[in-house]
Amino acid sequence: MELMEVDGSNESSETMPKINGNGIHLPEVLPKSSGYGLLYAPINWPNPGDNWRWKVGKRVTIKGHFLDRYLYLPKRLSRNESSTFERGAFASKHKVEIYIREEFPNADVKAFFASFNWKIPAKQLSVNGQR
Numbered sequence: 001m002e003l004m005e006v007d008g009s010n011e012s013s014e015t016m017p018k019i020n021g022n023g024i025h026l027p028e029v030l031p032k033s034s035g036y037g038l039l040y041a042p043i044n045w046p047n048p049g050d051n052w053r054w055k056v057g058k059r060v061t062i063k064g065h066f067l068d069r070y071l072y073l074p075k076r077l078s079r080n081e082s083s084t085f086e087r088g089a090f091a092s093k094h095k096v097e098i099y100i101r102e103e104f105p106n107a108d109v110k111a112f113f114a115s116f117n118w119k120i121p122a123k124q125l126s127v128n129g130q131r
Helices: 093-103 109-114
Strands: 005-007 034-036 053-056 069-072
Touching: 093 109
Parallel strands: none
Antiparallel strands: 005 034, 034 053, 053 069
16 A cells, blocks of 8 residues: 655654454544545556545534545646646535546445545644644
8 A cells, every 4th residue: 555645844744543343443634635546535546656646625514624625647647727626626425526527427435435535534733833
């Protein structure tokens, strides 16, 4: 399993891991963080070297996961056209599923989503920036 890359300039190396349903410890990330591949985006899908990117916003659910969570196509699959869909940016799991079903009709959508964690745990900061 590859490690994820996180772009969080002020992020401390200390994070409280969360455990998903598969028993995997998920590192918490800061708001507005982004990264490539596992644990929060697929790697090598649909082809080797096709690594997806993820990004989170600022809003967090009551359960501690980011409400604003984005998934981006690998560069090879991006089309750089006007619509968000055409640029390969997805703001919902449903939109990703629609894309997969349209572009890869023989793909196993359940296996695709099982290959990474959709819910990204948020690192909560207090008002003064301390946990």
